[in-house]
Amino acid sequence: MTSSAAARGHEVRQRLLTAAVELIPERGWTAVSTRILAERAGVTPSVVHYHFPSLSALLNEAVVGLMRRALAELDALLDTARTPVDAVDAILASVDQYTGADPTSLLTVEAYLAATRDERLREQIGDVVEVFQQRFGRWLGERGVPAPDETAAVLVAAVDGLLLHRGLGTGPDAGPVVTVLRRLVSESTAKEEHGCE
Structure with missing residues (x-):
C-alpha cells in the first residue's frame, strides 16, 4: 500500500513538473500561478504545496x-565524437532543432531571466552548466586542445549565445558558426602540435 501511495505521489510530482515545463514558454515565468499549474496538471492547488515547498521551487526544479x-x-x-572538430559538429547539429521560438528555447530564456532575480535558481543553472563545461574541458584536454577549460567555456557560451540570438531573430546561420568554432579547436590543436605560440 505504501509503495502504491509513493508511486501515485511520484506520478503527481511528474505531472506538475511537466505542466510547469509546458506553461513557462506559453505564458512566461511570472504568469504561471499555482491555480493555472494545478489546472494543467489535473490536480487541486493544495496538491502543489503538498509536493513542493513553493511555486518557485517547483518551477526551478522543472527547469x-x-x-x-x-x-x-x-x-x-562526446562519447561518440573522435576529435574536437567532431564534437563541435555534433554539438551544433544537436542544437539545430532549437529555433529560438520553440518551447525549449523560450523556456531557457525565461529561466535565465528568472535567474537574474532568484539567487537559488542562478546557482542551480550555474552548477548544471559548470558540470558540463568541466566534463567538456577534460575531454578537450585529453585530445590535446590547449587551455581546454577556457576553450570549453567559450564553446559553451558561443552555443548558448547562438540560441539566445535565434530567439531575437538575429542568430547567424549555422554554417559560419560551425566554421569559426571548428577553427577554434583545430587551430589551437595544430599550434600545440607544431610548438607555436
Whole structure:
C-alpha cells in the first residue's frame, strides 16, 4: 500500500513538473500561478504545496531538470565524437532543432531571466552548466586542445549565445558558426602540435 501511495505521489510530482515545463514558454515565468499549474496538471492547488515547498521551487526544479537532461544529451555526444572538430559538429547539429521560438528555447530564456532575480535558481543553472563545461574541458584536454577549460567555456557560451540570438531573430546561420568554432579547436590543436605560440 505504501509503495502504491509513493508511486501515485511520484506520478503527481511528474505531472506538475511537466505542466510547469509546458506553461513557462506559453505564458512566461511570472504568469504561471499555482491555480493555472494545478489546472494543467489535473490536480487541486493544495496538491502543489503538498509536493513542493513553493511555486518557485517547483518551477526551478522543472527547469533545472530539463537543462540537466539537455546537457546530458550533449555529454553523450562526446562519447561518440573522435576529435574536437567532431564534437563541435555534433554539438551544433544537436542544437539545430532549437529555433529560438520553440518551447525549449523560450523556456531557457525565461529561466535565465528568472535567474537574474532568484539567487537559488542562478546557482542551480550555474552548477548544471559548470558540470558540463568541466566534463567538456577534460575531454578537450585529453585530445590535446590547449587551455581546454577556457576553450570549453567559450564553446559553451558561443552555443548558448547562438540560441539566445535565434530567439531575437538575429542568430547567424549555422554554417559560419560551425566554421569559426571548428577553427577554434583545430587551430589551437595544430599550434600545440607544431610548438607555436
